Amino acid sequence: MSTPSKPETRAISVDYLARVEGEGSLKVRVRDGQVEITEFGIFEPPRFYEAFLRGRAFGDAPDITARICGICPIAYQMSSVHAMESIFGVKMEGALRELRRLIYCGEWIESHVLHAFLLHLPDFLGYQSAIHMAADHRAAVEKALRLKKIGNDIVNLIGGREIHPINVKVGGFYKVPTKRQLEELVPNLEWALEAATWAVELTAGLPFPEVEADYEYVSVCHPDEYPFNEGRLVSNKGIDVPVSEWNNVFEEVHVARSNALQSKVRARGSYHVGPLARYSLNFDKLSPRVQKLAAAAGLGKTCFNPFKSIVVRCLETVHAVEEALRLIDAYREPPRPDVPFTVKAGEGHGATEAPRGMLYHRYRLDDQGYILDAQICPPTAQSQMSIEDDLRRVLEAYIDLPDDQLQWRLEHAVRNYDPCISCATHFLKVEIDRG
Amino acid sequence: MAKPKLGVFKFASCDGCQLSLLDCEDELLTVAGAVQIAFFPEASREYVVGPYDLTLVEGSITTPHDLEAIKEVRAQSKFLVTIGACATAGGIQALRNWKDVAEFTSYVYAHPDYISTLDTSTPIADHVAVDFELRGCPINKWQLVELVNALLHGRKPNIPTYSVCVECKRRGTPCVMVAQGIPCLGPVTQAGCGALCPAYNRGCYGCFGPMETPNLAALGEWWRSMGVDDRTLVNALRSFNAYAQPFREASDVYAQQA
Numbered sequence: 001m002s003t004p005s006k007p008e009t010r011a012i013s014v015d016y017l018a019r020v021e022g023e024g025s026l027k028v029r030v031r032d033g034q035v036e037i038t039e040f041g042i043f044e045p046p047r048f049y050e051a052f053l054r055g056r057a058f059g060d061a062p063d064i065t066a067r068i069c070g071i072c073p074i075a076y077q078m079s080s081v082h083a084m085e086s087i088f089g090v091k092m093e094g095a096l097r098e099l100r101r102l103i104y105c106g107e108w109i110e111s112h113v114l115h116a117f118l119l120h121l122p123d124f125l126g127y128q129s130a131i132h133m134a135a136d137h138r139a140a141v142e143k144a145l146r147l148k149k150i151g152n153d154i155v156n157l158i159g160g161r162e163i164h165p166i167n168v169k170v171g172g173f174y175k176v177p178t179k180r181q182l183e184e185l186v187p188n189l190e191w192a193l194e195a196a197t198w199a200v201e202l203t204a205g206l207p208f209p210e211v212e213a214d215y216e217y218v219s220v221c222h223p224d225e226y227p228f229n230e231g232r233l234v235s236n237k238g239i240d241v242p243v244s245e246w247n248n249v250f251e252e253v254h255v256a257r258s259n260a261l262q263s264k265v266r267a268r269g270s271y272h273v274g275p276l277a278r279y280s281l282n283f284d285k286l287s288p289r290v291q292k293l294a295a296a297a298g299l300g301k302t303c304f305n306p307f308k309s310i311v312v313r314c315l316e317t318v319h320a321v322e323e324a325l326r327l328i329d330a331y332r333e334p335p336r337p338d339v340p341f342t343v344k345a346g347e348g349h350g351a352t353e354a355p356r357g358m359l360y361h362r363y364r365l366d367d368q369g370y371i372l373d374a375q376i377c378p379p380t381a382q383s384q385m386s387i388e389d390d391l392r393r394v395l396e397a398y399i400d401l402p403d404d405q406l407q408w409r410l411e412h413a414v415r416n417y418d419p420c421i422s423c424a425t426h427f428l429k430v431e432i433d434r435g
Numbered sequence: 436m437a438k439p440k441l442g443v444f445k446f447a448s449c450d451g452c453q454l455s456l457l458d459c460e461d462e463l464l465t466v467a468g469a470v471q472i473a474f475f476p477e478a479s480r481e482y483v484v485g486p487y488d489l490t491l492v493e494g495s496i497t498t499p500h501d502l503e504a505i506k507e508v509r510a511q512s513k514f515l516v517t518i519g520a521c522a523t524a525g526g527i528q529a530l531r532n533w534k535d536v537a538e539f540t541s542y543v544y545a546h547p548d549y550i551s552t553l554d555t556s557t558p559i560a561d562h563v564a565v566d567f568e569l570r571g572c573p574i575n576k577w578q579l580v581e582l583v584n585a586l587l588h589g590r591k592p593n594i595p596t597y598s599v600c601v602e603c604k605r606r607g608t609p610c611v612m613v614a615q616g617i618p619c620l621g622p623v624t625q626a627g628c629g630a631l632c633p634a635y636n637r638g639c640y641g642c643f644g645p646m647e648t649p650n651l652a653a654l655g656e657w658w659r660s661m662g663v664d665d666r667t668l669v670n671a672l673r674s675f676n677a678y679a680q681p682f683r684e685a686s687d688v689y690a691q692q693a
Binding site: 113 | 446447452454455460463464478498526527536538539545568572631675
């Protein structure tokens, strides 16, 4: 906690947080060893998605909200279609439900490997980027890139393209793949299972700072499955409600000097979403192989060290590859690509698990299906208070490091969250003022 | 010879277009070998000062800060290429251009006074000279590889400006408007996606923006004859390339009639 008083004061400045998607800023003041975060905000320009969605047709929501984030468009498409479908009383079942899980597996693999290897691993090994890292570890980077590509292959096949796929709609899909098309993915996915296992073993051997925190973990929880699209909102500190109760459990706070809306648990404060939360709340839903790999990697059934999120991302990648193989094996092409429904007025909620954490959408529609009101809570906005808490802990633990090393450690702490800053619609530039 | 310096800059956007470079899994390390990645904060902490031989700009101009920043980026760039619908047309966030931004700000934020934003979202070319543009929401990564390759060899990038219809014919996709009665923006939209949507039994939604000299009036009448109401027509034209001139002007005409 309290660091011994030091006579000198220092100033460190990080003007642009690299290897995150989007932009934000952190200003820190250090006086006589006391650390104070004076600003932690997002200077990603506001784009006003909720505002301009009003007046658009319900069917526009998956295509438009995908553009909130180029890294996890499937998450936006999934949360929006499930919110709309809850209004129309559409229940996704059978092969269509399984295809939605499969395309989500693709996004998890692609996004997790991108983050773990291209954005996060260089911090552990002291490289500026994966490209610098490749100069010394080319085979490992190439292996990771191939694994990432296999995730993208799934999204490509079902969705049409990796970024902003075009095939997801309210009620299902425009077109479903044939069994044979999906089966062509199998040999690569079998290779990916080994590669993702290698990734777990590699990252488990990294040196981790001994930093733990008493997080309130929140994720979507399903009775039988590791969560993607369906389930209740559950935390390790007592939350257990249906998705429609979102606004009774969480509130959004507009932080001064920031374009970000931060979410907090009402009357309690910060919470943490993403791989560590999912893992710690749903360990028993992971496959036996993943549970065994976790034990071998030295993890318990819960994990409270944010730096170890890289290992959990790789474990979730193994899970997603296994799940993809299972889904493809079980797939029977459905008779039609969508289910019929009748448009009606009402309010709907959707919460699904983006790679970087839970993503909530709420819409209110008129009787023609035009959007009257929209609310979107991206994962990074939800974890933002938790990130700020972590930064304070890292500052207190490492304040004696030279400026450049401290700055890097702070950036590393932010990257633990795989923050998608443009997806926090409403992210890091670090300035440390030591007087 | 020194390797050409690459800079990647971002304004208001989703990061998807610059992600396209990282999505070139098989080509990334080769490209990184051929150019010096001097500034690319999504991928690297390294910051090498300009000037840059090739600058890729993603995103649209929406804040007073960015209005100044783009001029500095231009001053540091030999060859400036805008990538994607935000940078080339203002993006989906240009929907504000028809609305009251003060109302938008108070709808989304509890403290509108903390928000610094312009009334409009505008393309990069409205503010500085642009040497080349890649369309799409998102861009096609093969067009990006072609662009980098062409510039490395000092030739013009081979990027077609004809319509999506040509790609449908080449792909062998039967016309979704004619064969299935699905309204499609393909006839007025620039190629580049590979005519993706029609191949998935849906109409093109115009994410590559207007082709050269599109006939919006003819397409609008065609849509109307298929029973599409004007509100739907206006919304279709006002999406990711809403503020591109042909789409903008046609949408204004139909909005008056709706």
